[in-house]
Amino acid sequence: MKKLYYFGHSVKGSCDGGSSRNKAFRSSFLKKKAIMVPIYNTNLFIRFGSLLNVLRIMILSKDNILFIHQGTLIFLFPISILKFSWIRVLVFKLIQHTVNRNDVTIEVNDLPYEQAIDLELFVEETHKIFQDQLYALKNAKYVFASHEMGKYVYDTFKLNYKVIINGSNEINESSDSGKIHECFNSTETKFIYAGSLNKGRQIEALISIFSNRKEILILIGEWGEWMLDYKLSSNIFYLGKFQEEHAHYLTSKCDVGIIPYDETRFYYNICYPTKASFYITAGIPFLSTPLLELKNVFEDSGIVYFVPFKEWESFINDFDIASFFDIKKRIKNEKYKFYWNDLLN
Template sequence: MKIVFFRKIVFYLLKKISSRNKLILEVNDLIYEQSIDLELVVDDFFSFLQDKLYTIENCNYIFASNEMKHYVSEKYSILPKYSTVIVNGAPELCDYSFMFNNEEWMNTDKLKFVYAGSLNKGRQIEDLLAVFDNDKDNLLIVLGNEGEWLEEIELANNIFYLGNFEEKIAHYLVSKCDIGIIPYNEDRFYYNLCFPTKVSFYLTAGLPIFSTPLKELQNVFYNDDVILFNSFSDWKNVIMNIDKKYIEKMKKSTDLIKNKYQWDFLLKRFDFK
């Protein structure tokens, strides 16, 4: 796409397709804004590419969050009739108990907090480990990709790194915990714009969520008891004093809505014809 001739052909075809058919672009991420906030290599080409993609006449857009839709629609003057939102869903929970017998971390009465996702070193994972370091009353269960470095350091006795698993197996392991956590930096623009895939992953596994106060999530769950919001700077204190009965109350609220975040439920109300 960085080759001008090729790019012109692509956008000529997209314009032609959009004028004769219903063209739908699914928008899961905004690469340019994301790369800034995640401290990746920022390539100005992605800003240019987004300018082209979001100004295709008569094109329809499906955004993965409400805040993302609002931001892009306002920036590029996309009319409401051309945009909608489908948040990232999760699969139906499956039973993989035959694969895991007498796991030490499963057989405890302690509260089990779980982080499932990318474990790139330097992405607040070290800070998360510090929050739970030698907490006698709570466990931290960690699983996901790029976490090999965790096998090379000495983890506290209450912190368990399980490794990386296929999605449905990871989903089952998450369901054996008590509460899912989202430690994203609430001061960064993109984190407030997105609807983390972890949300549906945790909820459909039957888990309530402990999260930093992200704008998208606060707007979606403003009147629900399924998510507890606290600034990351307060996490250690909140976790040390958390009430198990309150977590049970959150779980009951989660049971009422968890099926609404499965892919089948999210997609069935849309007609893509």
């Protein structure tokens, strides 16, 4: 009888889109009674023991089904050691050996090399080598987090792939921890950005657009501490990081979500931001720049505003609150399509 193995990792305290996706897949595989193979642990001895267990399974497993995240492979075989060509050769011989003897699916949430270029992060050339060798594996299957990402990789490697976009969960009303910030009680239109707030995601430009307006801008998420020293106008609120369930609940108290990513950058056009499903399942539409992957999914849905970033100020000035209520009704009927349970089933 075939065994089903799930290889995953979870970093405590992390609540970004990738972590949310990993958590959803893990829950799905638990329901399928998969053999869970955890990878990450802060205790180095436990982590080393996990590595030995993974190596044992990869070497000995035959005629089984294995599912592993690309990010989990990077935890197993860090880029810092894959810089050495002889180690890379051994690692990919091992992975190909496992693929040859089993039904292996690799889940791809991000393309770290292309992402680093567009987010102006340090570009690690070894990431490019790793990706190229990973997508060139013979007989492996792949699951990508967006249609455009899958197409982009397929054009080069002609691999066997499917797409599961990033989803979200139903609002958990019990996550209401009582008193919330007064900005959520404002009668003005409330726009919210929920997600990573590090520089390079147009956050400064977003703040500039909303400065000294009557509309409210709420910013929640990781890596926004730099804003504590930033002079924000009285209608802009940086509230820091929350647990995912509570952040989702707070988002449902707002009117419009925000995705301000630069539409001229390649990576933003091929990724599917987790926050898109996060907003829709919170019951609110979102305002986005005209990003290719998001247009693929939402352009004809009537529940999303696509506006070039240079026109956002005019859009906010002319915001039609009457049409907004019609959109919210449509979202109520459509949001189930973006729940993790439906996507993963």
